Amino acid sequence: MIPVAAKAVDHLAHPGTGAGVVPRHVAIIMDGNGRWAKKRFLPRLAGHRAGVEAVRRVSRAARAMGIEALTLYAFSSENWRRPAEEIGDLMGLLRRFIRSDLDELASENVRLRIIGDYRRFAPDLVAMVDDAVARTAANTGPLLAIALNYGAQGELAAVARRLAERALAGELDPAAISPDLIDRELDTHDLPPLDLLIRTSGEQRLSNFLLWQAAYAELLFVDTLWPDFTEAALADAVAAFGLRQRRFGGL
Ligand code: IPE
Ligand code: IPE
Ligand code: MG
Numbered sequence: 001m002i003p004v005a006a007k008a009v010d011h012l013a014h015p016g017t018g019a020g021v022v023p024r025h026v027a028i029i030m031d032g033n034g035r036w037a038k039k040r041f042l043p044r045l046a047g048h049r050a051g052v053e054a055v056r057r058v059s060r061a062a063r064a065m066g067i068e069a070l071t072l073y074a075f076s077s078e079n080w081r082r083p084a085e086e087i088g089d090l091m092g093l094l095r096r097f098i099r100s101d102l103d104e105l106a107s108e109n110v111r112l113r114i115i116g117d118y119r120r121f122a123p124d125l126v127a128m129v130d131d132a133v134a135r136t137a138a139n140t141g142p143l144l145a146i147a148l149n150y151g152a153q154g155e156l157a158a159v160a161r162r163l164a165e166r167a168l169a170g171e172l173d174p175a176a177i178s179p180d181l182i183d184r185e186l187d188t189h190d191l192p193p194l195d196l197l198i199r200t201s202g203e204q205r206l207s208n209f210l211l212w213q214a215a216y217a218e219l220l221f222v223d224t225l226w227p228d229f230t231e232a233a234l235a236d237a238v239a240a241f242g243l244r245q246r247r248f249g250g251l
Pocket of ligand 3: 031032033
């Protein structure tokens with residue numbers, strides 16, 4: 001039986017999740033594509049291709065389970081340190097993914113969102129991404145947020161910069177800067193609070209992903225390499241989440 005989704009409630013008002021509750025917002029650090037390929041004596045690109053298959057599989061499964069928002073870390077602001085050829089391959093896969101999957105996402109009422117400074121990408125890719133987001137903007141269904149050139153420290157620095165500019169212009173009283181105000185300025189401002197953050201591939205770090213938003217998220221590190229992550233693995237993660245006791249500092 002698929003458990004019912006948690007109601008749209010403020011987390012602090014409803015600290016206990018309890019068994020069988022589906023997280024509203026799941027984020028995934030999709031790691032391990034390169035190691036998946038290496039194990040098979042394949043080029044890293046083959047791992048990234050298999051990673052795209054996993055994106056398709058897992059985002060469909062998340063929708064079927066009633067997860068309201070899924071945020072996927074696809075390219076970090078530090079991934080520019082990779083060889084140009086690999087960056088080019090990743091951009092190529094993103095282009096192909098939009099071409100091949102946008103129709104399905106649009107027809108399934110998915111609302112596509114981007115977090116991160118994706119405007120640093122090639123102009124034609126920026127246009128494709130903007131067009132894809134615009135095509136799903138009037139939808140009302142599940143949210144799929146893709147993190148592109150995303151880094152949490154950069155996101156927070158940008159918020160600080162914008163707020164400082166508003167303060168300097170006399171439009172904002174610094175005393176009014178609160179966690180809620182910052183929340184509303186983040187790239188994730190229209191996503192529900194983060195409930196569950198999963199990282200695949202055995203690494204146990206956040207790699208500059210959703211640092212602010214993860215304040216009270218449940219963290220789950222699994223050894224599975226991202227291309228091997230299945231619908232069942234997502235269901236297991238959701239089940240593990242349902243067994244966590246969330247206290248949010250209370251009792
Ligand atoms: C994650 O897989 C995909 C991206 C970061 C784009 P990796 O490419 O980091 O795979 P590993 O960590 O080398 O195995
Ligand atoms: C994090 O993975 C970024 C993405 C999954 C897009 P990395 O493979 O880049 O992280 P590190 O370098 O191992 O921390
Ligand atoms: Mg990696």
